[in-house]
Amino acid sequence: MQPRTLFEKIWDRHTVVKEESKPSLLYIDLHLVHEVTSPQAFEGLRLSGRKVRQPDLTFATMDHNVPTINPYHVTDEIASKQMTTLEANCKEFGIRLADLHSAEQGIVHVIGPELGLTLPGKTIVCGDSHTSTHGAFGALAFGIGTSEVEHVLATQCLWQSKPKTLKIDFTGLRPLGVSAKDLILAVIAKYGTDFGTGYVLEFTGKVIEEMSMEERMTICNMAIEAGARAGLVAPDETTFSYLKGRKYAPVGEERDKAEVDWYSLRSDEGAVYDKEIQFDITNLEPQVTWGTNPSMGTSISGKVPDPATIENEGERKSVAQAIDYMGLTPGMKISEIAIDYVFIGSCTNSRIEDLRKAAEVVKGRSVSPQVTALVVPGSKQVKKQAEEEGLHEVFLEAGFEWREAGCSMCLSMNPDVVPAGKRCASTSNRNFEGRQGRGARTHLVSPAMAAAAAISGRFVNVNEWRYEKEEVV
Numbered sequence: 001m002q003p004r005t006l007f008e009k010i011w012d013r014h015t016v017v018k019e020e021s022k023p024s025l026l027y028i029d030l031h032l033v034h035e036v037t038s039p040q041a042f043e044g045l046r047l048s049g050r051k052v053r054q055p056d057l058t059f060a061t062m063d064h065n066v067p068t069i070n071p072y073h074v075t076d077e078i079a080s081k082q083m084t085t086l087e088a089n090c091k092e093f094g095i096r097l098a099d100l101h102s103a104e105q106g107i108v109h110v111i112g113p114e115l116g117l118t119l120p121g122k123t124i125v126c127g128d129s130h131t132s133t134h135g136a137f138g139a140l141a142f143g144i145g146t147s148e149v150e151h152v153l154a155t156q157c158l159w160q161s162k163p164k165t166l167k168i169d170f171t172g173l174r175p176l177g178v179s180a181k182d183l184i185l186a187v188i189a190k191y192g193t194d195f196g197t198g199y200v201l202e203f204t205g206k207v208i209e210e211m212s213m214e215e216r217m218t219i220c221n222m223a224i225e226a227g228a229r230a231g232l233v234a235p236d237e238t239t240f241s242y243l244k245g246r247k248y249a250p251v252g253e254e255r256d257k258a259e260v261d262w263y264s265l266r267s268d269e270g271a272v273y274d275k276e277i278q279f280d281i282t283n284l285e286p287q288v289t290w291g292t293n294p295s296m297g298t299s300i301s302g303k304v305p306d307p308a309t310i311e312n313e314g315e316r317k318s319v320a321q322a323i324d325y326m327g328l329t330p331g332m333k334i335s336e337i338a339i340d341y342v343f344i345g346s347c348t349n350s351r352i353e354d355l356r357k358a359a360e361v362v363k364g365r366s367v368s369p370q371v372t373a374l375v376v377p378g379s380k381q382v383k384k385q386a387e388e389e390g391l392h393e394v395f396l397e398a399g400f401e402w403r404e405a406g407c408s409m410c411l412s413m414n415p416d417v418v419p420a421g422k423r424c425a426s427t428s429n430r431n432f433e434g435r436q437g438r439g440a441r442t443h444l445v446s447p448a449m450a451a452a453a454a455i456s457g458r459f460v461n462v463n464e465w466r467y468e469k470e471e472v473v
Ligand SMILES: CC(C)[C@H](C(=O)O)[C@@H](O)C(=O)O
Pocket: 036, 037, 064, 127, 128, 129, 130, 143, 411
């Protein structure tokens, strides 16, 4: 047999129907559901008198609409309706639901891995673009639209055109204090928001191999911001040890067998990708976005671009428009940008390691008086663990707010919004106009950088605090 990539192996295993130059029918191993994109899908099932084909392969949670001060007090009518509807639908169709009372509730892309539902080799879908997160486990995971949600509920299958493969190989040694978030922001800053269109990205290289699962999740989470269908990291010992003891992960002999199988999914020596990119991280610095899409970003030591120096007219206009919306001055230093809000949370960066990294920076310091700063754990389990470690005290003592689990300020679908004209350093993944609230301005950064910004009231290179000198390991 020809050498195959990780993607091809998972694809081949799940193809139920295949026809030349037509979409294939794929079997879906795990369908994750949340309150925003599922109501019409369930309604469609009801109208056509159908059942959920595999309720045991379906798992639901509430995240987008959940108020993070008092989750049980939902004042918004649409939010409240979406949540009660999900509850009723799960009951009617026999689907497991991590509702607000459940100790398992949280952002869908945080709880899937945490519960061991996300496993290598699976096909995973959810009516949510950041489903790419689960690719960190070597699962083929991607977002689908509401009509597809209905299709998967009814059949456990999905029609999909076969994407192409793109390998992103990180070369060089990771500079001290440079996070997974910085890596993916830098890749998107260099190649843009659509270089991944039509591709599944596989991230490789020593730095990826040495990363924790949570860091790999941060990288794969943002594959979608590069336009990609999905992101992938090859399963390895790090993956297997993360999964050990997780609620739904295999145990005993089954686990041993599964691990052998999972390992066999890794891309074969000599496997051919449709495209390959090498990205050298040797001189990488912490990243900050200045604009209104994730590719409009630079290093902490960089500057806001000056549209006058951009030759291409289209680009010049879009940069000028972004700078105008963001209320910045062309050519100003990133380190001169003062902020009003800090949001540490979202499916990109709300896991325990993210909170630890932020707390490490915050410890013994205070939030700048003009800054409102929130820490929002990605799940109830993350919150519990953080409290057991005393991280909440570090944040609270410094002047951060410590909230309940949910999507929160990542997008304005719940009470956590950034007011118009205000500027937020955010650990989330999208900085589009109005993303965190109408007229709100978002700068994407890592948890450590967000923590440092909260304290300084402006962007600073967190490594200058943490390490006497910026040495390279
Ligand atoms: C609400 C949902 C459909 C949306 C998505 O698909 O990603 C949201 O999670 C987001 O991050 O913008």
